[in-house]
Structures are given as C-alpha cells and as structure tokens.
Amino acid sequence: MTPLTVSIVAATASVALLVVVFEMIRSRRLRERYALLWLVTGVVLLFLSVWRSGLNTIAGWVGVTGYPPAVLFAVATLFILLVLLDYSTVISKLADQNTVLAQRLALLEQRLRDRA
C-alpha cells in the first residue's frame, strides 16, 4: 500500500499544478490549446494519488510489487514525455512559420527599397 504521506504530497502537488496552469490561462500567459495536456496530466495524477487502492491494483497489473507509488512516477514521466513531444511539434511548426515570415518581410522591404 502507498504510504499516506506520499499520497498527500502527490495530491497536493497535482492540485498545485492545476492551479498554476489555470492561473496562467486566466492571465493569458498560456493558451488553452497548450494548457490542455497539462490539465489532463494534473487530473490523472490527482486521481491516482487520491484513489489509493486503485493505484495498488494498477501496480499489480504492471508488475510493480514492492512500491506502488512507483506507478505515480511512471505515469508522471509518461505525461511529461507526451507534453515534450507535443511541444517539439509546436516548435517545429513555429520555426517553419518564422522562416516564412522572415522571407516575406525581407522581400517586402526589398520591394519598398526598389521603389524609393
């Protein structure tokens, strides 16, 4: 069984994550589009830390016998990987768009200079 302290700390951390993400969307520092995965992460981790018998069961399924909270770490790691992967695609798209913008701007400036 998961030690109660671990459950409490994990639940607190999940709630903190949710609150911080919410506040960042509210203050427009984070778009909903990029907040969704973080929110799902927070909700899943909160769920797993509060539902202690469930964590035990899942630990059994995946062959973690000694220390059920290891499943929490595994799930957290998995979600962080997902978020990172998502961000990598986002950065790639931004880089492409940035190239297009720079080219269009330079061509536009060149055309203006030619006219002057």
Add this chain to the structure above:
Amino acid sequence: MVEQAEAAPRARDPRLAGLRRIAIVPAYNEEESIRRVVEEIRAFDRELEIVVVDDGSHDRTSVVAEECGAHVVTLPFNLGIGGAVQTGFRYAFDNGYRLAVRLDGDGQHDASQLDALIAPVLADEADIVVGSRFAERSGYQSSRPRRAGITILAKTVSMLVGRKVTDPTSGFQALNRHAIRLFAADYPHDIPEVEAVLLVHKHRLRMMEVPVRMRERAGGQSSIGAVFAVYYMVKVLLALFVGLFRRNVSPLEDTK
C-alpha cells in the same frame, strides 16, 4: 446573381447613405465558391466594400477574389478562422469602417439576408447581430452530431450570459464600430464565435440573434473533422470557464 445586381437596385435603408461599410470574408481553399460569394455580396449592396482574408490557402482563392474586385489580404500561413477573421476586423478598424458584416467564404451564408442582420445595428438596437439558423429552424440545419455539439455549447453559453443564445457558432454577423474596436483588440483563437459571445457579454455590448436560413457549403471542405470536434468542444468549454475569470482587454481607441 450578377443579373440581379444589374436589375433595378433595391431601395436601401437611408441610414446607409455615406456610411462606410465592409464585408469581411474569411476564406481557406475556397477557389470554387469565393467568386459567387463576392458577387452575391455585391448584388446585395454595391457600396459595401469587400475584404477577403485568405487564410494561407494552397489554391487560387486570393487570385480569384482579386479578379472579382475584392480587397484581398493574404496571410502568409494558416492562422485558423479566429486569426483570419480578426485580420478582417483590424482591416475594418484601420480603415475607419463604421459597419462590418461577416460572411464565410464557403457560400453557406446568403448575402441577400444581410438586411435582417444590418437593420438592428442601424437602429442602434444592438452592437452585434448574429444570424441564427436554429432560431426558426429553417434552411440547412447542419449534420446531426454537429447539431448536438452546437446544442451543448448553446446551453452552456446561454447559462453563462443569462440570455437565450440559439446559434453560438454562427459566423454570419453584422457589427458596429464598438464591436469592431473590441474584436480588433481581442478575439478568440481557433474557432472563435462561441467564446466571442461571452467576450461581448463581459464587455457589456449588446448582442442580438435574428433568424436566417443557411445553405450547405458550396465547395471546399469544412475546417472541422470528427476528432478535432471533440478536442474543440473540450477546448471551448475550458476557454468559456476560464474566460469568466479573465480581465477584459481594452478595445482599440479611435484616434479622433
């Protein structure tokens, strides 16, 4: 459609005389339908200027729109409908238009019904008027799953603004200068209309729905697929919820 325009012009509302007005038409890969859309708008009102915002199309949308004599703003890449429409509002703001109407580039909005949208704005009864296909349930009613999604959004939005909204996803709209100033400064991303209803409410602008009939899209493809629809519902509900706690952005100020 052109023949209609060359027949005797219909009697225009006298309040339109000298009023600078513009139709904003967002278009993404709409080379098949954009000509008809522009011609129908011109047939409705020759003094209504038209700006087509080409949202990074891969086809000849910009070329065709320019051939038809519309002002064309071509975005360097696809911003999504929210970014495209806001470009139109910025254009309207920068160029001093007092009245703007919005029609989609796919031809589902029938320009001959613009009178109904414009009238309450001219009478100063509303700052923004939205054409609702569900207010009288006539014309194209959208596919069943989509309608179910719209119903959920309509119920949610109605609850949040404390007033019945039947078609919160409609992009068939007329707006006065107040609304143009607001949307030029702050407009939601992706698919913006639902969140915009809340935005308008929070800024205490007056919004009104009038019944319209819509058509099935004439060509091209809808921007919303099935997987995206689910994601979109979740995103919009989140945005609506967070939107309740957000501070308002100031509308752009007229300089004079």
